[in-house]
Amino acid sequence: MTSVAERTGQSQVQPPPPGAVRRTSDWVRRAPLLPALVFMIVVTQLPFVATLVISFMDWNAYYPDEVGFAGVDNFRRVFTDINMRDAVVTTILLTAGVVLISLVLGLGVALLLDRKFRGRGAVRTMMIAPFLVVPVAAALLWKHALYNPEYGLFNGALTRVWGWFGSDSPPQPDWISNAPLWSVIFALVWQWTPFMMLILLAGLQGRPLDVIEAARIDGASNWQIFRSMTLPHLRQYLELGALLGSIYIVQNFDAVFTITSGGLGTANLPYTIYQIFYQAHDYGRASAAAVVVVVGTMIIATFALRTVSSLFKEDTGR
Amino acid sequence: MSTLTPAVPRKKERGGVWLTLLAWVVGVLFVLPVVWMVLTSFHSEADAATNPPAVFAPLTLEGYREFFSGGASPWPPLLNSLTASVVSTALVLLLAFPAAYALSIKPVRKWTDVLFFFLSTKMLPIVAGLLPLYLFAQNAGLLDNIWLLIVFYTAMNLPIAVWMMRSFLSEVPAEMLEAAAMDGAGLTKTLRSVIAPVVTPGIAATALICFIFSWNELLFARVLTATVAETAPVFLTSFVTSQGLFLAQLCAAAFVISLPVLVAGFSAQDKLVQGLSLGSVK
Numbered sequence: 001m002t003s004v005a006e007r008t009g010q011s012q013v014q015p016p017p018p019g020a021v022r023r024t025s026d027w028v029r030r031a032p033l034l035p036a037l038v039f040m041i042v043v044t045q046l047p048f049v050a051t052l053v054i055s056f057m058d059w060n061a062y063y064p065d066e067v068g069f070a071g072v073d074n075f076r077r078v079f080t081d082i083n084m085r086d087a088v089v090t091t092i093l094l095t096a097g098v099v100l101i102s103l104v105l106g107l108g109v110a111l112l113l114d115r116k117f118r119g120r121g122a123v124r125t126m127m128i129a130p131f132l133v134v135p136v137a138a139a140l141l142w143k144h145a146l147y148n149p150e151y152g153l154f155n156g157a158l159t160r161v162w163g164w165f166g167s168d169s170p171p172q173p174d175w176i177s178n179a180p181l182w183s184v185i186f187a188l189v190w191q192w193t194p195f196m197m198l199i200l201l202a203g204l205q206g207r208p209l210d211v212i213e214a215a216r217i218d219g220a221s222n223w224q225i226f227r228s229m230t231l232p233h234l235r236q237y238l239e240l241g242a243l244l245g246s247i248y249i250v251q252n253f254d255a256v257f258t259i260t261s262g263g264l265g266t267a268n269l270p271y272t273i274y275q276i277f278y279q280a281h282d283y284g285r286a287s288a289a290a291v292v293v294v295v296g297t298m299i300i301a302t303f304a305l306r307t308v309s310s311l312f313k314e315d316t317g318r
Numbered sequence: 319m320s321t322l323t324p325a326v327p328r329k330k331e332r333g334g335v336w337l338t339l340l341a342w343v344v345g346v347l348f349v350l351p352v353v354w355m356v357l358t359s360f361h362s363e364a365d366a367a368t369n370p371p372a373v374f375a376p377l378t379l380e381g382y383r384e385f386f387s388g389g390a391s392p393w394p395p396l397l398n399s400l401t402a403s404v405v406s407t408a409l410v411l412l413l414a415f416p417a418a419y420a421l422s423i424k425p426v427r428k429w430t431d432v433l434f435f436f437l438s439t440k441m442l443p444i445v446a447g448l449l450p451l452y453l454f455a456q457n458a459g460l461l462d463n464i465w466l467l468i469v470f471y472t473a474m475n476l477p478i479a480v481w482m483m484r485s486f487l488s489e490v491p492a493e494m495l496e497a498a499a500m501d502g503a504g505l506t507k508t509l510r511s512v513i514a515p516v517v518t519p520g521i522a523a524t525a526l527i528c529f530i531f532s533w534n535e536l537l538f539a540r541v542l543t544a545t546v547a548e549t550a551p552v553f554l555t556s557f558v559t560s561q562g563l564f565l566a567q568l569c570a571a572a573f574v575i576s577l578p579v580l581v582a583g584f585s586a587q588d589k590l591v592q593g594l595s596l597g598s599v600k
Contacts, residue, residue, distance in 0.1 A: 029426045032416030043473035044439045050450035112341040123345035129352045132583040134534050136551040137572035141355050144568060153354055156371035198591045251443055253537045270445040277449050290446035301441040
């Protein structure tokens with residue numbers, strides 16, 4: 001290896017030893033990186049290659065004798081499958097809904113917590129709690145203890161409030177059946193608002209306070225300061241929150257699986273693929289769906305990565 | 319400046335009481351479901367399923383007793399979760415630290431590309447790799463084996479850890495490294511006396527996040543484990559379907575399983591922010 005490097009070094013660059021030295025020192029530098037890199041390639045990239053291969057195969061675990069080459073059949077079935085198309089729409093609605101609502105709420109709460117007041121630490125601690133409940137436990141909690149139409153807390157509270165006004169017939173909506181997707185979205189918003197709040201609060205606290213004070217002395221209103229100073233400063237934190245939130249919520253399985261079991265138009269892509277694979281045992285079709293999702297994600301991720309990399313350049317530039 | 323500051327707070331005070339009140343109301347609303355979960359877990363089943371809610375019903379440990387000794391024991395799943403989370407977190411740190419070192423202190427060429435490769439693996443949907451991993455595990459006889467989960471959780475958290483650790487390592491001042499090199503300090507000495515003091519809090523933040531994500535994971539655990547290597551979240555889902563609905567017991571179970579994360583997260587709130595933002599928010 002070294003000798004080859006040395007020879008090529010000799011033919012291209014005039015002084016041979018520096019080239020060779022640089023190459024060896026390159027490998028010394030790379031060595032600590034290699035275990036992690038190799039591990040990631042083996043565990044995350046090889047399976048995708050396998051998925052790609054299986055996606056062109058006719059393979060259903062219920063018919064083990066009929067395994068063979070399927071060409072693009074699986075892909076045709078994925079693209080013509082109405083469930084898949086619905087799953088794409090559901091995934092987009094779910095992700096965008098949760099990210100946008102929790103960003104706006106998180107911004108509001110972060111602004112409230114940016115002031116000094118009695119019990120600020122306590123309120124911050126209370127706000128973080130939802131994020132620290134295990135997602136499955138949170139989904140079960142919302143489904144059974146809050147949304148349940150007979151004895152959930154929401155309808156219980158309605159009964160109590162209506163009772164105060166002397167009414168015996170409070171509204172008792174069946175939350176999950178009436179608004180299945182919103183039920184999932186709200187349970188997730190409850191968990192993700194603290195996350196957005198934490199990132200935005202850290203952003204707010206990194207604001208240059210002297211400039212804001214100067215603006216206030218010059219007679220700028222709170223709204224003007226928010227619009228033209230706070231918001232631009234928060235932009236990169238908003239982007240960071242939106243990006244990281246999207247990465248996690250696009251993949252959400254726990255809430256959909258638990259709250260609605262993917263029924264009533266809430267099956268997102270992870271849940272749908274899980275179902276094709278786990279219940280229909282149609283390996284070929286599940287893989288084709290996975291490949292389509294991966295390609296779609298790659299297109300979106302390219303834009304997302306561009307955002308991070310611009311943030312990242314600002315960061316290293318500082 | 320100091321002569322001017324009194325004027326500013328006075329202007330702010332006007333709506334102050336209302337804003338404080340609003341902050342408290344919002345905080346209480348967000349924590350309410352958690353409080354409700356804990357309260358219900360200490361109620362009897364009859365008091366838990368009432369409408370309107372029986373807030374001041376007598377407290378009992380019935381739900382916890384049923385959860386721990388009623389049906390299938392929750393201890394093996396809890397221990398499995400603990401093993402998977404702790405071992406995978408240790409592995410992640412072992413792999414991520416040298417990698418982050420090679421991406422910040424003595425960076426390889428094109429180190430940004432490597433960094434973005436790590437992040438890009440995080441964007442690929444996990445579910446897309448699930449099938450081949452399942453088939454591999456089936457053929458290798460590794461289904462229902464906790465080590466398989468450990469390997470996947472390590473891969474799941476490694477990109478986050480590399481990003482975080484890189485950001486913490488790049489905070490080590492270059493002058494300090496140069497000074498150490500001039501004093502003739504070797505790698506071990508530099509790591510111990512220059513790098514360690516700066517990055518130890520960062521390592522703690524990384525470990526916290528990796529632990530929480532492994533502890534919470536459901537999809538992999540559900541597909542790849544059964545009775546032996548079942549983790550706590552999987553146990554929680556099967557618990558509901560097999561035993562029907564017992565609200566107090568369910569709340570007790572949800573609370574017990576969330577407790578490690580709640581304790582870890584509350585005790586290290588600032589680390590949580592650093593970790594979640596991949597180290598970019600300090």
